[in-house]
Amino acid sequence: MSINSGSFVAQRNGRAATAEELAPLAFAGYAHFTAAQVRGGRIRGFDLHLERLRSASMLLFGRALPDDRVRLYIRSALEAGPADLSLTAVVSSPAGEFSADEGGKDLDMLVRTGPAASAPEGPLALSMVEHERFLPTVKHVGEAAKTYFLHQAVGQGFDDAAFLDRRGRLSEGTIWNLAFWDGAAVVWPAAEMLGGITMGIVKRQLDRLGIPQRVQEITPADLPKLAGAAVMNSWTPGVAVRRIGSVSLPEAPSFLELLHRAYEAEPAVSP
Secondary structure: OEOEEOOEEEEEOOEEOEHHHHHHHHOOOOEEEEEEEEEOOEEEOHHHHHHHHHHHHHHHHOOOOOHHHHHHHHHHHHHOOOOOEEEEEEEEOOOOOOOOOOOOOOOEEEEEEEOOOOOOOOOEEEEEEEOOOOOOOOOEOOOHHHHHHHHHHHHOOOOEEEEEOOOOOEEEEOOOEEEEEOOOOEEEEOOOOOOOHHHHHHHHHHHHHOOOEEEEOOOHHHHHHOOEEEEEEOOEEEEEEEEEOOEEOOOOHHHHHHHHHHHHOOOEEOO
16 A cells, blocks of 8 residues: 555655555654755755755764755655645654664655645744753654644643743744844844754845844843844744733834845755
């Protein structure tokens, strides 16, 4: 039995994945992934996706799939689908969980495609939760805390949640990077977090546009001094944030326009 839903696919190592191949992954949590929005068969920041997969594999498994093979697997999935879609690429080891014996086998890549996604319109209200992700620089699977804190936030009247680390610094959101505006420069939080692909795109394009940006520690006490805030992920380079915890933040349409302009300056490429 193979898994294929219309023009969207689930492929393992470039071939249609069978239920038997997917079953071990359904009950496992030692893997990492990257997610992208594909438009016109092209992906922005594809070099950053390759770097993410490579570095996470080296950290978790001590080895990585060659970039050309990753490209091949992703191209195979894209060729089977429409021009616009969502893509997730998951890397795992055939040794699975709870085993130190890697056996020198090649890593596996599962690529799944689905309908193109878009972000909520915003502006959003975010609760503040004390939480630090395990291996925060890795986009790994099985993070129940992110969905749990999202549900808790919605139950409290918020749209989503932002995380505070043990030092009281804002770090990231459940599935978002945070960005702030001081009226003249983009301010990125200084804390352990996942460096998002969209965040990486925006940072390098802001540099090319000559827009000031800096990294600094941001605590709840710093929020009233800021001129705006936004969240970003693979869905969007910026959704406005109107409140974090009990602190209201001013509307900053020029800040949002700047984030989107920076993102759109990044050329989309074919894998």
